[in-house]
Amino acid sequence: MRVLVVGASGAIGRRLVPQLIDHDHEVIGTFRSAGGAEQVRALGAKPAALDALDARAVRSVVLETAPEAIIHQATALTHMRFSRSLDRTFAATNRLRSEGTDALLAAAREAGVRRFVAQSFASYRYERTGSMVKTEDDPLDPAPPPTARETNAAMRHLDEAVTGAGGVALRYGGFYGASDDALVGLVRRRFYPVVGDGAGVMSFIHLDDAAAATVLALQHEGPGLYNIVDDEPAPMREWLPELARIVGAKPPRHFPDWIAKVVAGDGMVVMATQSRGASNARAKAELGWTPRYPSWREGFRAAYGRPADSAVTART
Ligand SMILES: NC(=O)c1ccc[n+]([C@@H]2O[C@H](COP(=O)([O-])OP(=O)(O)OC[C@H]3O[C@@H](n4cnc5c(N)ncnc54)[C@H](OP(=O)(O)O)[C@@H]3O)[C@@H](O)[C@H]2O)c1
Secondary structure, three states, X not given: OEEEEEOOOOOOHHHHHXXXXXXXXXXXXXXXXXXXXXXXXXXXXXXXXXXXXXXXXXXXXXXXXXOOEEEEOOOOOOOOOOOOOHXXXXXHHHHHHHHHHHHHHHHHHHHOOOEEEEEEEOOXXXXXXXXXXXXXXXXXXXXXXXXXXXXXXXXXXXXXXXXXXXXXXXXXXXXEOOOOOHHHHHHHOOOOOEEOOOOOEEXXXXXXXXXHHHHHHHOOOOOEEEEEOOOOOEEHHHHHXXXXXXXXXXXXXXXXXXXXXXXXXXXXXXXXXXXXXXXXXXXXXXXXXXOOOOOHHHHHHHHHOOHHHHXXXXXX
């Protein structure tokens, strides 16, 4: 297929483009920042500059490149500035998930694009009652913290707009595997504490596994909604100390809820103490996908471990 990857130069785009080419797809990859064209070309795709928030530019790139499929992976997380409000931190990404998605869907409709796959998110979104692990059929959080309402609404918009148009929304777990992962930097410096009882559950996914699931989703008739997460949703009090150990950092600090709320905002406290993880059963059954790193434990070791840890991984 001729595939337009929007956000080909990003963390997942860089893993996705080579896997698409390996599966005999012809790829056009968009970038926005200077230097992106060379980066996309080096991955084996034809580069195209695009600001997905410019609906006219979206229309012309889609009509000119005439893809059979579009994969929307544009986010703006690399240079985000920390704020106690998640909505402020994610403002640009929220626009890409709402306005950017709408512009791409409108252009796709006009150009007769057959397949549409887009990046959504699984963690921190499901209702914070009942079981600690949720399926795609479970309700989303009806009352997100006030500072995360726009962020949740943007993801909900993307899910509904994409599936409403017959496409596939992939609710990825928290990405890891990039050498410059911001989370790992924070853990190394002990800037990422366990908050309260650390009972909030997180679902992770290695970037290579996320890319592999995306290639499979492209072959899937929509509409579809899939959690693309590993097999082991885990509470913060478990995964965070283990990540610190793997990267050779001192154990994380512990902050009571009220201090974390003052320092990092209510959204962070809710994530750390109440959030639910996600089940990948549907993606495995319907996409025929099997993660290469079924657990973040082995994935973290492979991505960030010291040689001794990696040797343990290889033996187990
Ligand atoms: N995606 C997630 O849900 C998530 C969640 C938490 C943490 N992280 C971490 O955040 C880091 C960066 O993540 P990322 O790759 O998702 O973000 P990113 O590198 O900021 O951007 C992803 C892609 O979107 C493109 N893009 C940005 N603004 C655009 C616009 N207005 N129009 C069209 N394209 C645009 C980027 O182009 P340029 O490269 O040319 O700017 C890039 O190709 C990684 O370390 C990741 O692990 C990601």
